[in-house]
Amino acid sequence: MRQLLVNAAPAALIAALALTPLAADAGDSVNILILKEHGVGSASSAQEYVDKLVARVAKQNEWPAASGKYVTTRSAGKTYIKESSPHFGILSLAAFLDLRGANKLEVVGSAEVSGGGGRQYFIVSAREGSLAGCKGKTLGTDHGDDVRFIDKVVGQSDFSLSDFKVEDTRRPMATVKAVARGEVDCALIDDAQQAALASSRAATRSRRSGRRTSCRRWSWSRSRRRRRPSGVASRATSAACARATAPRSARKSGSRRWARPTSRSTPT
Amino acid sequence: MCYPSRVRATKSGQVLVLVGLAGCLSGVACKPKGTVDPSIADIATDGSGERAGAWAVHEALEQRIGQGVDSEADRQAALDKVRAAPDDQTAAYAYARASVAGRVAEGRGLKALKILEEMRTWARRSIERDPQFQEMAATRMLGTLLVLAGQHLDGGDSEEGLELLESVVEAHPDNPVNHLRVAEAYVALGDPEPGFEHLCVALAGRAQLGGEEQRLLEGLVAEVGGAEALACEAAGEGP
Numbered sequence: 001m002r003q004l005l006v007n008a009a010p011a012a013l014i015a016a017l018a019l020t021p022l023a024a025d026a027g028d029s030v031n032i033l034i035l036k037e038h039g040v041g042s043a044s045s046a047q048e049y050v051d052k053l054v055a056r057v058a059k060q061n062e063w064p065a066a067s068g069k070y071v072t073t074r075s076a077g078k079t080y081i082k083e084s085s086p087h088f089g090i091l092s093l094a095a096f097l098d099l100r101g102a103n104k105l106e107v108v109g110s111a112e113v114s115g116g117g118g119r120q121y122f123i124v125s126a127r128e129g130s131l132a133g134c135k136g137k138t139l140g141t142d143h144g145d146d147v148r149f150i151d152k153v154v155g156q157s158d159f160s161l162s163d164f165k166v167e168d169t170r171r172p173m174a175t176v177k178a179v180a181r182g183e184v185d186c187a188l189i190d191d192a193q194q195a196a197l198a199s200s201r202a203a204t205r206s207r208r209s210g211r212r213t214s215c216r217r218w219s220w221s222r223s224r225r226r227r228r229p230s231g232v233a234s235r236a237t238s239a240a241c242a243r244a245t246a247p248r249s250a251r252k253s254g255s256r257r258w259a260r261p262t263s264r265s266t267p268t
Numbered sequence: 269m270c271y272p273s274r275v276r277a278t279k280s281g282q283v284l285v286l287v288g289l290a291g292c293l294s295g296v297a298c299k300p301k302g303t304v305d306p307s308i309a310d311i312a313t314d315g316s317g318e319r320a321g322a323w324a325v326h327e328a329l330e331q332r333i334g335q336g337v338d339s340e341a342d343r344q345a346a347l348d349k350v351r352a353a354p355d356d357q358t359a360a361y362a363y364a365r366a367s368v369a370g371r372v373a374e375g376r377g378l379k380a381l382k383i384l385e386e387m388r389t390w391a392r393r394s395i396e397r398d399p400q401f402q403e404m405a406a407t408r409m410l411g412t413l414l415v416l417a418g419q420h421l422d423g424g425d426s427e428e429g430l431e432l433l434e435s436v437v438e439a440h441p442d443n444p445v446n447h448l449r450v451a452e453a454y455v456a457l458g459d460p461e462p463g464f465e466h467l468c469v470a471l472a473g474r475a476q477l478g479g480e481e482q483r484l485l486e487g488l489v490a491e492v493g494g495a496e497a498l499a500c501e502a503a504g505e506g507p
């Protein structure tokens with residue numbers, strides 16, 4: 001898999017907003033919104049942790065009352081803002097940029113999220129050797145729902161989504177698998193997906209290393225038995241081993257360029 | 269919006285406190301809260317007595333969780349006990365190990381990655397020993413684990429988890445729990461629409477769900493926009 005472009009967002013999961021004056025001063029409940037887009041996890045499973053967290057924070061800050069709401073979509077976030085006028089929030093960057101004007105959001109801190117994604121974006125391909133090669137071709141992504149964010153913040157002067165035939169791959173690993181299998185020419189993924197891709201490639205390499213070793217042994221004994229010049233047999237077997245260990249997409253196309261870790265990095 | 273600097277500083281401090289506390293709330297270093305209930309503490313792990321072994325521990329813990337009276341100490345003690353119980357090479361033993369490890373990990377979040385790996389290992393062993401054990405319960409557990417925590421596991425693959433959950437539904441379509449878990453997976457992966465029909469089936473079979481599962485179902489339905497958004501057919505006409 002070739003990494004064709006790396007663009008870093010100015011910050012990953014950011015924020016902390018001030019939507020209304022601090023109600024705790026007036027004895028009201030302090031509400032906190034947590035809006036995490038494009039992550040793995042449901043509000044149903046996360047809410048219990050948020051409740052515990054907010055209870056501790058309220059105690060620490062001597063707030064008379066507090067409540068937190070975890071949502072995964074911007075529409076749900078907007079509804080909560082409208083209904084509950086939260087005082088603080090932790091938002092994904094794209095959501096923060098979209099909501100900050102209308103709600104006069106003010107950054108007061110940043111949150112570090114392990115494996116949360118949204119910090120860096122990559123265009124990767126198993127077939128194409130450059131970003132230019134991807135343009136006009138299919139681009140799989142599950143980040144295409146906020147075109148403005150991708151064009152202005154991620155793509156900047158390098159690309160916009162209209163440069164590609166965008167295919168909504170819907171889920172994080174579905175995107176990774178689609179590009180690895182060659183179902184799409186290129187893919188736009190974030191750092192969490194890139195880490196998953198690296199992890200799966202490492203696992204694949206680990207599984208295949210045993211096969212490669214036995215392949216070499218077979219070649220050595222075979223060449224000795226037949227008294228061939230070892231170089232001839234080794235070259236033939238090396239090619240067979242390379243085919244066995246290459247990704248399926250590379251094997252189909254006959255390309256072996258996948259192994260070269262060339263990339264163009266364009267930090268913003 | 270503009271605030272006096274004093275107010276801004278206060279709020280900034282509060283946010284930092286908010287973020288900092290997350291580590292302790294999910295942290296392995298935090299001592300388990302509460303006391304261990306006798307229903308767990310009294311179970312022998314050496315095979316002696318009426319209630320003994322890993323399966324008995326698993327059942328006792330699930331009962332406490334189902335009643336909503338469990339403590340962190342209960343979960344940790346249960347994990348210690350199933351680890352100490354001898355492996356009788358059954359799928360039940362392996363499933364109990366995986367299940368109790370998962371219950372401990374629930375309360376610890378990302379600080380429990382080693383326990384999540386332990387859970388995956390024992391779920392796989394249970395499947396190896398008997399894939400049909402309790403209507404593929406270990407496959408369902410492994411699928412849910414890979415979907416919800418796959419990104420934090422070595423080589424974890426949420427799509428593989430989804431495929432496992434779909435295979436359980438295909439093999440046992442009459443169990444609403446299976447539909448609930450597939451729906452949960454689709455919602456968690458940010459692709460809720462394919463889960464709608466499964467939520468409808470789970471709603472139709474709500475009476476068969478435990479209390480914890482019913483709460484999950486309610487949360488998922490609310491998350492996708494309520495029952496109206498699902499546009500379920502009349503009860504009994506699900507897929």
